[in-house]
Amino acid sequence: MKKNDHQLAREMANCIRFLAIDAIEHANSGHPGMPMGMADIATILFGEFLKFDAKNPHWLDRDRFVLSAGHGSMLLYSLLYLTGYKDISIDDIKNFRQLHSKTAGHPEYGELDGIETTTGPLGQGIANAVGMALAEEMLAARLGRDIINHKTYCIAGDGCLMEGISQEAISLAGHLGLKNLILLWDDNSISIDGDIELASSENIKMRFEACGWKVLAIDGHNFDEIRYALSEAQNSTQPVMIACKTIIAYGSPNKAGSEKSHGSPLGAAEVEAVRKNLNWHNAPFIIPEDLEKKWHEIGKKSHKIFKEWENKFNSLESSKKADLERILKGEFPVDFQKKLELFKQKIFLEKPKQATRKSSQNTLEFLTGELPELIGGSADLTESVLTKTSHLKSVNKKDFSGRYIHYGIREHAMGAIMNGMSLHGGFIPYGGTFLVFCDYMKPAIRLAALMKQHVIYIFTHDSIGLGEDGPTHQPIEHLASLRAIPNLNVFRPADAQETIGCFEQALKHKTSPAAIILTRQNVEFLRSEYVKDEGFCKRGAYIISDTALDIEPDVILLATGSEVSVAKVTKDKLHEKGLAVRVVSMPCFALFEQQDQAYKNKILGGRNILKVAIEAGISQGWHRYIGDDGLFIGMNSFGASGKGEDLYKYFNITADYAAQKIAEQVKSRRKAAIAKYKDKDDMLDELDKYKEKILQEIDEDDKE
Numbered sequence: 001m002k003k004n005d006h007q008l009a010r011e012m013a014n015c016i017r018f019l020a021i022d023a024i025e026h027a028n029s030g031h032p033g034m035p036m037g038m039a040d041i042a043t044i045l046f047g048e049f050l051k052f053d054a055k056n057p058h059w060l061d062r063d064r065f066v067l068s069a070g071h072g073s074m075l076l077y078s079l080l081y082l083t084g085y086k087d088i089s090i091d092d093i094k095n096f097r098q099l100h101s102k103t104a105g106h107p108e109y110g111e112l113d114g115i116e117t118t119t120g121p122l123g124q125g126i127a128n129a130v131g132m133a134l135a136e137e138m139l140a141a142r143l144g145r146d147i148i149n150h151k152t153y154c155i156a157g158d159g160c161l162m163e164g165i166s167q168e169a170i171s172l173a174g175h176l177g178l179k180n181l182i183l184l185w186d187d188n189s190i191s192i193d194g195d196i197e198l199a200s201s202e203n204i205k206m207r208f209e210a211c212g213w214k215v216l217a218i219d220g221h222n223f224d225e226i227r228y229a230l231s232e233a234q235n236s237t238q239p240v241m242i243a244c245k246t247i248i249a250y251g252s253p254n255k256a257g258s259e260k261s262h263g264s265p266l267g268a269a270e271v272e273a274v275r276k277n278l279n280w281h282n283a284p285f286i287i288p289e290d291l292e293k294k295w296h297e298i299g300k301k302s303h304k305i306f307k308e309w310e311n312k313f314n315s316l317e318s319s320k321k322a323d324l325e326r327i328l329k330g331e332f333p334v335d336f337q338k339k340l341e342l343f344k345q346k347i348f349l350e351k352p353k354q355a356t357r358k359s360s361q362n363t364l365e366f367l368t369g370e371l372p373e374l375i376g377g378s379a380d381l382t383e384s385v386l387t388k389t390s391h392l393k394s395v396n397k398k399d400f401s402g403r404y405i406h407y408g409i410r411e412h413a414m415g416a417i418m419n420g421m422s423l424h425g426g427f428i429p430y431g432g433t434f435l436v437f438c439d440y441m442k443p444a445i446r447l448a449a450l451m452k453q454h455v456i457y458i459f460t461h462d463s464i465g466l467g468e469d470g471p472t473h474q475p476i477e478h479l480a481s482l483r484a485i486p487n488l489n490v491f492r493p494a495d496a497q498e499t500i501g502c503f504e505q506a507l508k509h510k511t512s513p514a515a516i517i518l519t520r521q522n523v524e525f526l527r528s529e530y531v532k533d534e535g536f537c538k539r540g541a542y543i544i545s546d547t548a549l550d551i552e553p554d555v556i557l558l559a560t561g562s563e564v565s566v567a568k569v570t571k572d573k574l575h576e577k578g579l580a581v582r583v584v585s586m587p588c589f590a591l592f593e594q595q596d597q598a599y600k601n602k603i604l605g606g607r608n609i610l611k612v613a614i615e616a617g618i619s620q621g622w623h624r625y626i627g628d629d630g631l632f633i634g635m636n637s638f639g640a641s642g643k644g645e646d647l648y649k650y651f652n653i654t655a656d657y658a659a660q661k662i663a664e665q666v667k668s669r670r671k672a673a674i675a676k677y678k679d680k681d682d683m684l685d686e687l688d689k690y691k692e693k694i695l696q697e698i699d700e701d702d703k704e
């Protein structure tokens with residue numbers, strides 16, 4: 001290699017370094033060390049290996065680049081700017097980390113083309129990259145290598161590799177032999193607290209090897225070694241990890257190799273010193289013309305390949321092409337809605353009394369038959385969460401044409417891999433585990449919601465109703481904690497019919513992930529009438545059983561899932577006591593919140609009506625609907641091991657208990673109301689007025 005080439009590469013890399021340094025200095029906030037340390041590798045990767053066309057950032061067969069070490073965001077922003085992505089300007093670089101700028105502190109998916117995923121919580125990006133590489137294999141199995149043949153590159157730091165999720169993801173990637181996955185480890189031995197030896201002494205290379213990866217090790221500042229390793233990685237039969245020995249804040253005379261450069265600006269004096277040291281005599285944010293030109297050429301270098309690909313894509317078998325285009329647009333097949341209605345009618349006629357996990361399985365059997373983009377999976381609980389259908393063959397290392405992924409007992413990676421698959425495009429992934437274990441995948445769920453990804457979680461064994469497995473397995477606070485995540489639609493269907501309705505909504509809300517919460521135990525079939533089209537779940541809550549003659553209720557019972565039946569029996573018991581009761585099923589709070597006030601009022605009635613929520617979880621979130629003086633029948637402690645029915649009795653989630661409590665409450669409310677009047681005559685006057693009002697209303701109704 002001629003000296004000139006090295007010099008040029010170093011200067012190209014310095015463009016990244018100084019954009020990062022200057023933007024971070026300008027913002028007075030950010031992480032300069034990582035972009036400075038990884039600039040040489042990024043230059044060779046983007047310059048000579050990465051298949052991308054800055055003009056066509058959504059090209060399906062582009063290589064994916066994931067910056068798992070999201071704190072190094074300026075590395076990515078610099079690369080996107082330098083290679084000529086249209087939606088990033090020098091002003092965006094100058095506005096790094098400012099309110100409403102596209103260049104957020106950590107890369108946010110959707111803010112800029114070229115950001116393939118949101119990263120920041122360390123380790124997630126590695127699992128996203130595994131999901132993308134898996135999606136690539138699966139799509140290639142469907143469309144052929146002519147159409148899909150790309151790599152997924154991921155830059156990860158020591159922090160990413162210390163996080164547990166990385167091990168789950170690396171292990172599965174090795175098991176599946178994802179040969180188009182290339183992970184570049186920024187092996188700089190530094191994290192925030194200092195040398196990583198403070199907290200870590202494992203042999204990372206051996207760890208990857210043990211998981212079935214090909215491992216290469218290079219000096220991350222030696223351009224020949226970088227080229228060699230990336231070339232070696234191209235035709236591997238295994239996923240590849242390249243350990244890149246780098247110096248954090250490379251080029252900084254006083255901060256290179258030190259944690260001091262990790263998370264704060266270098267400071268004016270040190271910036272001056274780096275400029276001198278790296279022979280960079282340009283003012284802040286100025287890139288010399290010749291280097292700018294070279295970088296722009298890099299952004300265009302794969303344009304020809306893109307054009308050739310477009311031709312191949314256009315000559316794809318017409319049905320395959322049409323189906324792929326439909327999927328990428330997020331549309332359903334033309335006759336899908338009609339078939340769904342027929343399926344709903346069939347279930348309505350059958351009226352199955354079964355666990356909602358079973359209803360979910362039946363629904364998935366129908367849906368996976370109709371929607372080839374639906375990809376199932378579970379974290380080793382397939383027989384319990386009932387996520388596999390007859391249409392789904394298991395994916396394995398030798399055959400990616402299947403549609404079912406055995407994630408193993410790796411919930412966290414499952415969540416992040418599903419995000420990666422969804423981000424890649426071409427699939428709607430769903431994955432199952434017990435509701436209680438959603439805690440093991442919460443960071444990935446949160447990111448799916450933040451990135452507006454269309455993924456579906458099947459969470460079964462949703463309450464103390466699961467019984468004998470005991471309190472470790474009985475979710476208590478989980479519904480509330482999932483409902484607290486913005487843009488996550490949490491559905492808890494009450495019966496077989498609602499289960500279909502909830503899946504329908506989960507599929508139709510394409511920019512929100514959905515959690516479908518299901519019982520282990522059988523539930524009643526509750527619907528007395530069939531409603532066409534989107535049924536009741538669309539609005540998040542609806543009246544499943546109203547007062548006789550639709551008179552104003554004394555009590556409104558709000559419930560979800562298995563507790564809707566409890567509410568219905570409670571209603572009958574209260575009816576015997578002369579109380580008018582409405583039962584509302586509330587399968588999805590988030591969708592109910594999106595309704596207009598008139599609809600909300602119709603469901604929730606006036607302020608003075610006693611409102612009671614029944615749900616086998618904690619009360620958090622319910623007081624919004626039942627008010628401060630409402631009654632909550634549910635859990636306020638961990639569960640216990642025992643038979644499901646016994647637990648419901650022990651924890652007082654029964655119709656008998658609810659009816660008794662409600663009757664007491666109504667009585668005490670009435671007493672309090674009576675106490676408001678000075679004497680009997682006052683009260684009789686008030687009653688007369690009330691009677692008159694009711695008679696008037698009846699008159700008006702008759703006229704209508």
Ligand SMILES: Cc1ncc(C[n+]2csc(CCOP(=O)(O)OP(=O)(O)O)c2C)c(N)n1
Pocket residue numbers: 033034069071120121122156157158159160163186188189190191192248262
């Ligand atoms: C899950 C998670 N925990 C903690 C952090 C805060 N954090 C950001 S960077 C970092 C250290 C990362 O060290 P390393 O990967 O070696 O990055 P480098 O210092 O080389 O830039 C930490 C703890 C985070 N972003 N995500």
